[in-house]
Structure formats: structure tokens, C-alpha cells
Amino acid sequence: MADKTPRTPPLDEVQRAAGVPADEGRGEQAAEAELVARGGEPSLNVIGWSPGEDVIEVRRSPKPGPSRGAWRSFAETARGLKTTFSRFFERPATVQYPEQKVPVYPRFRGRHKLHRFEDTGLEKCVGCSLCAAACPADCIRVVAAENTPENRVSAGERYAAVYEINLSRCIFCGYCEIACPFDAITMGHDYELSDYDRDDLIFTKEMLLAEPLERTPLRREGE
């Protein structure tokens, strides 16, 4: 079957047949120039292209006779059986998900978190809406309000009175995190975000500010 398909001739044969000189760099240019001179459009030069160092050479042995072929198919079947049998004694590669979890990398982009200043306890978010502007999925809604001396919520002039992320629309691209000038919003590590109701996936400011349940293990150094 495979033997009947026309085998690709070696590169140098193709070049010789096409009259391309062995020096391929020059030959490529010459062929291109010739092509353009003849009125053809310069195109991707396939003949002058070299696969380079990392080409895998396929060597085909001569076609086996009936007895050799029978023996070969028998031996290959036996080899396959040996492979599956040895797999039988290996440990399964399965991660038993709800019980075992794959640790995430530190830069894994999971559910968002809003942050406070650790010393003063004020919110870092000043309600500038840059995250909402950066969001390609348009899932962040920010309504800003003025801080007053008696009601001081954030460190800046204004604060986010409403801060909602619709996680059923979020694509976890992390642009909000990049856009934020105060590092008020970051992507956390939580990826277990399924819920029974779409409305429950609209996370409010209180939910995003709250210390999240650490449900996902973090990958340690070298793990």
C-alpha cells in the first residue's frame, strides 16, 4: 500500500531535475529572478527550499516476502501485546479530580480578587473603570462614587460604589489586571467556578474583596 505511493525523491535530485545549481542560496535568488523575468509572479520557492538540519530521514527496508511479512506482522503484534501488558503494571496517570487537584502555577489566571491596603484597610480600587475599558468580554461593571471624610472607602479621591464581574462572560485574559494602575484587581487561583444559576456568577465587590476559599493548591518551586 505505502510502497505504491510515489516516494518523494531526494532533494538534490529535485534540484538537478529543475536545473537549480547546488549552491542553494544563490540558486534560490536566480530562480526567483528568472521567474520574475519571464513575467511570472514571485512566489514561495518550493524547489530552492531546504528542510535544514532537523529533518527526519525515513529509511524503508526492502519489501518483505510472504514468510518474512507474516513473521514481521506476528512479531509486531507480539510487541504491541507486550507494550499493553507492561502498561498494566504501571501506575495510572489519572488525577482523581474532585479529590486530587492539579496544582496551579503562580501566574495561573483564575477568579479575580480585589485588594485592600494592608495597613489602613482601605480599598485599593479608586473606581477609574480602566479595567472595564480594557475588558474584551465587557464583563466588568464599575460605578464610581466620591469618597467623603466621614465615609472613606478607598485611598483615592473616588471609590467603586458598584464593582461587578460577570464570571459567566469573563474569558480570564487578565487584561483588567494589567490595566489597573493600583494593582487593585488581580487574578486569583480559583478555577472551580461552576454554579447552578447564572445570576450567582455575577460576583459583587463584597465577594471579590472577601478572602477567597483556597480551594486550589499552588504549584511549589520545581514541582
Added chain:
Amino acid sequence: MIALVGYYEPWWIQIVKSIVIFAVGLQLVPVVLIAERKLLGRMQNRYGPNRVGPYGALQPMADILKLLTKEQFRPTTSVGLLFALAPLISILTAVAAFAIIPFGDVQNIFGTPVGLYGVDVSIGPLYLFAFGAIAFYGIMLGGWSSGSKYSFLGAMRGAAQLISYEVSQGLALVGVIITAQTLSLTGIVTAQKGMWYFIPQFFGFLVFLVAGFAETNRAPFDLTEADAELVGGYNTEYGGGRFASYYFAEYLNVLVVSGIVTTVFLGGWLLPFGIHPPGWVDPFVVLAKMAIVTFLFIWVRATLPRLRYDQLMSFGWKVLLPLATLNALVTAILVTVTH
């Protein structure tokens, strides 16, 4: 222990035996099901089902329960009666074929001699092939009466495959029958006292095993239900209990072929090195040997990819059939010369 070939018990023992055999078959199928899924899983570096019951042992129960509680429906293009009948034929022939597998010799149970087999038919292999031939009506009618082209294609493939491999399977047994000089399966077992037939009949054993894979529509010959091309083949339109019957019949057929291989080539209830256990051990010996052959079935399924249709046909007709014929011929000549 004297083999009473062609021994028939009183009618009431036969009824009890038929119930026991049906029950045993019914109990073995879920075991094979879970064993197959677990083994396939481990051979692919995964666990297989492990959620239902301890180590997933109740998974087949859950599957069957799910299938049986599903709604019975059929396509509007189907032929109603045949559509309902086809899985019944499959299951009937599988159970009927199971009846001739000898699990032991004639034993004295409470003073009554009872043969540990359903029937010891004097035409053993022919009975098997007769029911094998009817079994293919199950697939054929199921595929055709579904009124769906995928089912029909699967059934057509199944028909061609069964016909081509049945020939080699039959011829592979001819060598054994010539050597044993009997058609009774218990007779064939007792004839293996000196040496199990898979040694002198090695090619017959190989041909029978490979043809057995094809006869039971198992990998690598599962073209009738090539999921990727035929969306399930002849049983595409089946669901619920009827699909469960097909499934049941398939695995019972695996057990039947393992049983026949055990009986005919692996010495049935006989043990090597002159060990003669008491009579009640015999069924367990047979079951253990059947388990080994069934393991082989599963192992091969985990290893070999499905054949292409033309490869299947050329393998059946150009390799297996000449081998089986040659085997029968050489055996015949040797037996005639030595006798």
C-alpha cells in the same frame, strides 16, 4: 471418573441445569464487563470505572439499570416486529451456545449422576456453528429492520465477516475432531488426557482464536460496530433494554468462545501434571481457564487497532482459510498414517 458421552439426565435435572446455566451466564456477563473496563483502563494508564461501589464493582449494575429504565423507542422507518425480535435472537443463540460448554464430567450429586454441562450433544461443534449461524440473523435483522443506513452497513459488514470467518473457524475444529475421533465436547475433553490440543493443534488453536475474535465482533475485527465510521453499526438505532440485550449477547458470546477454546484446546476441566482434584473443582478449573482466554480477548482489544474492511476480508480468505485447511489436511494425513 468415567466419561459418559452422550449421557442424558432425567427431565427435572435438565430443567434445574438450564436454570443454573442461565443464571451463571447472567452472573458472569457483568463480571466480564467490569473486568474488561478495568483492564482496558489499566492498559491505557487510567483507572477505569471506580466510582460506583467498591473499586467500581457495581458499575455494570448501574449501566444495566440505566439502560433498562430508558424509554423504548424505534425509528419510524423501522420494521417493528423484526426490530424487537432481533436482539432476542442474539441473546437466545448466545445462551443456547453456552449450554454445550462442559464445566465438568458426570458427577454424583445426591446419588443422581449429573453432567456438569447443559447438554452433551453428540454433534458438539456443529451445534455451536448452527447457533452461530442463527446469531448472525440477530445482527442482520437488527441492522436491516432499523431502517437506517449506518445500521444497514454495519449489518452487511457483519454478515460478510461472519460468513468468511465461520469457514476458518469450522475448519480449525476439524483437526481437533479428527484427532479426538469424536464430536462430543466432553469426549474431546477426555481425549486430551495425555496432551492438551493446543500443542499438537497449535495452528488450529491460533486460527480458531483469531476467527473467534471475528465471530464475536471484537477488536480488531469489530467492523460491525466501527464507532468512528458507523456510529455504532448494526445497533445504532437501539437503546435501552434492547441495546442491553445486544450488549449482553456480545459478552456472552465472548464467554462462549472462551469456553469452547477452553474445552477444545485447553483441556477443559483437566489439570496438567497428573493432578486429579475432586469433581467439584472441575467447574472452577474451567472458569479459570475461561478467565484466561477472556483476558486474552480484552488484552487484544487494548492492543490492536481495527482492521480495514479489505484487510479483514483478505486476512480471512487468504491467510486464515488456507492455514485452517492445511492444518486439517496435515492432521488427517498424520492420523491416518499413525493409526
